[in-house]
Amino acid sequence: MGGIYGLIALGLSLIFGVMGVINFAHGQMMVMAMYVSYWIFVLLGIDPYLSLGIVAAVIFVLGYLIQATVVNRILDYPEAMQVLPLVSMGLILENIALLFWGPDHRSPQTALGLETLWLGPVMIDVSRLIAFALAILITILIFIFLKKTNIGKCIRAASDNRTGAILVGINVDRIYNTSFALGAATTAAAGVLLLPLMPISPYLGHDFTLTAFIVVILGGMGNLIGALVGGLILGIAESVSTLFLPATLKHAVSFSILIIIMLFRPQGLFGGKK
Amino acid sequence: MKRLYLLLAAVFIILMLLPLFLDNYALGIFIMIFFWAYVGQSWNVLTGYTGHISLGHALYLGIGAYATTYLAQTFGLTPWIGMFLGGFIAVAIALFLGFLGFRFGLRGVYFVIMTIAFAEITRLVVSHIEALGSFTGIFLDFNPSFYNFQFRGNIPYYYIALGFVVASLIAVRILEVSKAGRFIVAIREDEEAAQALGVNTFKYNMIAIAISAFMTSLAGAFYANYIFYLHPNSLFGMSMSIELILRPIIGGLGTLFGPVIGSIILTPLSEISRAYFAKGGLEGLHLILYGVVAILVVLFMPKGIIVYVKRLLEPILKLSRDK
Numbered sequence: 001m002g003g004i005y006g007l008i009a010l011g012l013s014l015i016f017g018v019m020g021v022i023n024f025a026h027g028q029m030m031v032m033a034m035y036v037s038y039w040i041f042v043l044l045g046i047d048p049y050l051s052l053g054i055v056a057a058v059i060f061v062l063g064y065l066i067q068a069t070v071v072n073r074i075l076d077y078p079e080a081m082q083v084l085p086l087v088s089m090g091l092i093l094e095n096i097a098l099l100f101w102g103p104d105h106r107s108p109q110t111a112l113g114l115e116t117l118w119l120g121p122v123m124i125d126v127s128r129l130i131a132f133a134l135a136i137l138i139t140i141l142i143f144i145f146l147k148k149t150n151i152g153k154c155i156r157a158a159s160d161n162r163t164g165a166i167l168v169g170i171n172v173d174r175i176y177n178t179s180f181a182l183g184a185a186t187t188a189a190a191g192v193l194l195l196p197l198m199p200i201s202p203y204l205g206h207d208f209t210l211t212a213f214i215v216v217i218l219g220g221m222g223n224l225i226g227a228l229v230g231g232l233i234l235g236i237a238e239s240v241s242t243l244f245l246p247a248t249l250k251h252a253v254s255f256s257i258l259i260i261i262m263l264f265r266p267q268g269l270f271g272g273k274k
Numbered sequence: 275m276k277r278l279y280l281l282l283a284a285v286f287i288i289l290m291l292l293p294l295f296l297d298n299y300a301l302g303i304f305i306m307i308f309f310w311a312y313v314g315q316s317w318n319v320l321t322g323y324t325g326h327i328s329l330g331h332a333l334y335l336g337i338g339a340y341a342t343t344y345l346a347q348t349f350g351l352t353p354w355i356g357m358f359l360g361g362f363i364a365v366a367i368a369l370f371l372g373f374l375g376f377r378f379g380l381r382g383v384y385f386v387i388m389t390i391a392f393a394e395i396t397r398l399v400v401s402h403i404e405a406l407g408s409f410t411g412i413f414l415d416f417n418p419s420f421y422n423f424q425f426r427g428n429i430p431y432y433y434i435a436l437g438f439v440v441a442s443l444i445a446v447r448i449l450e451v452s453k454a455g456r457f458i459v460a461i462r463e464d465e466e467a468a469q470a471l472g473v474n475t476f477k478y479n480m481i482a483i484a485i486s487a488f489m490t491s492l493a494g495a496f497y498a499n500y501i502f503y504l505h506p507n508s509l510f511g512m513s514m515s516i517e518l519i520l521r522p523i524i525g526g527l528g529t530l531f532g533p534v535i536g537s538i539i540l541t542p543l544s545e546i547s548r549a550y551f552a553k554g555g556l557e558g559l560h561l562i563l564y565g566v567v568a569i570l571v572v573l574f575m576p577k578g579i580i581v582y583v584k585r586l587l588e589p590i591l592k593l594s595r596d597k
Binding site: 081 | 523
């Protein structure tokens, strides 16, 4: 789970780091991705792992459109007014999912879904292992993308200094669209990896939005490596807390961690001085 | 201003007489208009006037509802007193949240996330307390009497809800023109400048959050005895928090009549579309509609609908000449 949390948070952190906007529709975008992947699996019989690319592309487009139509217009608003459109966007996505797929929980029976692997005395879910490995791989790919490619460099330039980026001739609006879409696609990938691990329902979204906040705040806003490490920490903290608390209370533990971190280390565990 | 008061008095008299002409269903819609206007106003006190956004106001609503019901069921305490006790609990929690938030200087998004976290923790904890009905929630018995805050038919609820709205308008107006209110607005405009000029921003933030929590929790008592069913997910959940902030934002944030105008527009829309779409098996469509309306309002009229209402009423009220 840690790797997936990290991936979700990476998407959120990317969006925040570049534009300073907190995407309150993040979990809902992930749920959309899960449903798209589920659909492809049921209708076409393509395994979620193979459809990952397609799903990411679909959500990439969705993210691009959200950014181009709504978010770009609210960048200069006070923070109060930035929150509402994105919360509403989450509401819209959640209910579109509800409208199309109904409120029931669904879980696809994928080929590797229930396979387990014995590693000495430890039993490991194959899907969990794949999810973890792919999550790390995707994170590395995104890093390479940001460091080496032209668009990646533009994204980093725009996040560093918007005016400066405009001055050297970068089309900042388009870069913003791309980064929001990239963040969305990252989350979509996380959703697809999550699909074999848990049943989907339209209401999953806001839980994951909140989880992503926690991870991002743990790791430090806009800090991409922090997001990954924060994800791992949270995954471990939640599994450990289930040893002595009812499983449904594990989120209460993570929220408490969140509040404490915000109060004492608002720059995150790994952030430098602000 | 005189004309404005005359107009308000006229509206008030019409609303007092309205139950004579309306059936139960229509009254129900009016009750919901008043209810959401009141809750929106309570939220507006904090967010509209100080600028600190709370996305966890469902917390106070839930506490009001649960405290009142628990006291009534366990000790037979009348909700008329119970709701004030619930209000004090809500204030205590709000002050704790406010203390953490304002003392440690959590701004903007961090404050929002903290309010969400508080509401979510409460939701999860309440879901695990047997005495509060845990996951299944609490069903209230129906014993109509004034003592029990329960009535047959909608007419008494109508007058109580109307009373809530009128009282909240008067209270917020008093706050608005008081010294404390001026300071609170100064905090919204520029917290650092206000502080530099000697305003004790911490104190006035705390006052605002306490008033807001208290007002919201009273609405919880009304909710409990009007809906008769309490469920942790619906009362403490994010969707409740979102629902209750839509109206003041659409109406006009930080204005006295914004929440009321927002509620007059949005509540009938939601009630009717909910009934209409649910019949066709399209649950959730009304929430999509909500989301779209909210986005459009923020994009195209960020000051809220109240600006247009004012312009519309200008020839009758001559507000600007009085200033």
